[in-house]
Amino acid sequence: MKPTGILFFPAFDWAISPTHPEREERLLYTRDQIFEEGIMDLPQIKEYHPRLAEIRDVARLHFCIPSVEAQIIEAHLVSAGSALVMADAFMQGEIKNAFAIIRPPGHHAMTVSHGNRGFCNINNEAIMIEYLRQKYGIKRVAIVDTDVHHGDGTQEIYWHDPDVLFISFHQDGRTLYPGSGFVEELGGPLAHGTTINLPLAPKTTDAGILYAIDELILPMLEDFKPDIVINSAGQDNHYSDPLANMAFSARGYAELNSRLAPDIAVLEGGYSVETALPYVNMGLIMAMAGIDYSNLREPDYNPSRFKESPRNMEYIKKMVAQQWNAYKNREETIADNRKKSGNFVNYNKSIFYDTEYIYEDQINHLRICQNCGGFRMIESRAHQRTGEHFHVFCISIPANACQQCQEEGRAAYQDMIKKRPFDLLYLQDRVKDDLRIYKVHKDTETVL
Amino acid sequence: MLIGIDVGGTYTDGVLFKQGAIIATVKKPTDDMNLKSTLLEVLDELLPSAEGQKIERIVFSTTLVTNLLATGQGERTALIMLPGHGLPHDAYDICPDIFFARGTVDFRGNVIEKLDQKEIDDILARIAAAGIKRVAVAAKFANRNDILEREIQSKLAASYPDISVSISSEISNKLNFPRRAATTYFTAMTVKEWMQFAAEIDQAITERGLDSELHILKADGGTFSLDTSSRRPCETVFSGPAASTMGGLALSQPHLNSVVLDIGGTTSDIALIIDGAPLYASKGARLGKQYTHINAFAVNSVALGGDSCLDYDGEIKVQNFRRGAAACFGGDYPTVTDAFNCKMDLGIGNAGQSAEKLQQLASKAGMKSSELCRQVVNIVIERLVSSIEAMFREWENEPAYKVWEVVNRRKFKLDQIIGIGAAATAIVPQVAARMEVDSFLHDYSPVANALGAAVVRPTLAVELHVDTPNNFFSVGPGGIRGSLNDRGGMQLGEAKNMARQYLLDMCREQGMESYASESSFYMEEQFNIISGWSRSGKIFDVGIQIAPGFISEYKGVSS
Ligand SMILES: [Zn+2]
């Protein structure tokens, strides 16, 4: 039996600020726990060394304004690079599955990045997915976001991608950051039904979450047949998390991962650094490595303390049925959308960066393609934290785009170089892996 | 004058060393059943060369503990484990007489679950009824709070005074409960036999009218006194490779990145020296299938040596066994040494014999003798080079937990290969040439292991953990615990001073205070502890050591 790959990168020298939840201490007790347990010495585990992601790995996914280097520091490249190490080890058959216990986190980072949102600058899982597609030809991907916060960054990135099934369960957006992730958010016109949200009531327990896993998420994975399953593995559903109000346990997390059986899990949030993380991380490692976790529990765990209310169970059951229908009917809905839309669907979007108080305004244009999910153009403007204002135009041609979308996307870039109404123009041709930035005022193009 | 004796698995080597020169050497086959007599025979053959001059220091390495552990012949010892809530109990397959009990401490040293008195009483009664006279106790996070281990220790002392106890918090202050439990168990099960051995050696030395300091070589390349050794005898495992590596270092220049390649009869041991410091195994010495908290050099053993015999079965084979000595030394079959002898024209022993036996094999293979030698030399070099490079990669790929460690990713840049062992002269220069670095060989290379034993200094590593909000500190080894005088504003500098002071105290106690000034910090970590949104204190982890090195009398070798 192949071992489970673990990459533990606690970034003991990185913090957003000394007292911020994302501080050096966050994985200290997790380190103490997993080192003291000696679990890394077991033959079922293989530990890996982190590496830096390359600038191109980031630029393949994000439009960092004005540049990748301006938006991130080395810590982000190590965190993203660690996910890539796990991806390589998995694809090369060295391990049966992988868990990247890394920080900084990433699931609130969207396609365009003007700064830090929800403790995230770049999206580790999505960078890994585009790397997998580029390097190994992976096509269909399922991401299950098990963080208590809605994975709004990952959702935005794959909103129009019919080959990525993004499922997020989280505490209801009316009661928690980032205030999104409602049942009606089902994906763009050509990818409707491959974004699935399950907003849960505060105090939802193991029973409620595991019901959604068994009755909705597993059947969807079964039906969608992804090439790879990713767990965007936040740990803040835990009953002791200071930033949220759920009632999930360490054993519940272990059980979830055992049932979900993700190929790669990547740590996201989780800020109960002393009373949850050490035990939840142990539970995840044990579940992924197939080690019996029935002896694992938090010091203060009392199974009788959390009982799912019949009313909440009823709510979850209803929502599961509703989302299953949305998913099941997605092909009809998409066909319908294709018929009734013009060549392009255009929409505006405002994005707030809570960590840095940045307001970004976007105009999105999606090509309605008969053969693929279409390519996307994003006009974005924002005053960044430095006081600088940027007005940029970004063209993203997805990895599975058809030839016509690719040609039209590239032509649009050339066209914009002539029209010049922006500070910066970006081309992201993921089919050819051709990444370019055009500085309009200097008339220079950088090929990444 | 100094004496170093390395009791190896096959041979025991001894040297008498004075002012830069080896005065006498002795080599004898090791009698596994009677290590003491082998040791004393070698000593007695060396002594006449001293001509009555004072022997200041005798250091020996021994396989006694290695043999005890390999054959399971240590004292029957019960292991009581308090594993708390985590891995299933079957993950701890350390020994036959193992008992699990309730009682849990967390990483901050908080007692989460007390002992179940009745359960412990029952376990102790069962141990006593089985006639077991020695007990090892290991609780998870006992390095952060030893109260549960101490309670069991007191219970035993009160109810079963004839049963001896070792507790894990005294053995190591490091994290990793299974390693700490295994180390405690191995210590307990070997201590009785070791103490008897030590007493006999001590007596034999006294009988010979010597008043030399007596030291034992450890796996970490340092020594400890006979007295100190009885506290942690299992640190004497793997001292053979440590002796060779330190010997290689003693003979060559310091402050280089080196490979020490010790080529024996049928195995070659590879060790790394990084900027003059030997590399340790990152998970500690591995005894059987169990990792431990014993500091040991990272040594990669390859089943290939000067006596490895050569065969042909459709292709040329370098076997992992021997059929006797090399042909040039009167053997009946061609060996690796013979192939190098002919190919490089080394003139080792009776080179004509090498040529003759190689020719016989070459005829069988239907090739020229020169082609046979070329192939053998290639196989040997490539196998050694790939093993060396695998070690570089392993070192480069050690886990990293800080951004700067990843950004400044280390790369092993080799300066030289130090050859040790009888067959090194033939093989090591070729390996070095292939890797495009210098080779280093010394006339004393064949006895580098015994020389290494003679001239290495004592080592000691002390680890301090401080938790200021909990007003707590612990020091290992020894299991020292205490509270802080000023819990509020402690800074890293004070924690370092504290660790240095404990090192100094331990040096004094072990008669090695003259080395205290050469200590260096190998770990300095600090974390702010936040409660709510404000700082409530700090956690420090500090490690300070007297690293492996040489006694001040040793100023290198002449010639
Ligand atoms: Zn989520």
Ligand SMILES: [Zn+2]
């Ligand atoms: Zn979160």
Ligand SMILES: [Zn+2]
């Ligand atoms: Zn298309």
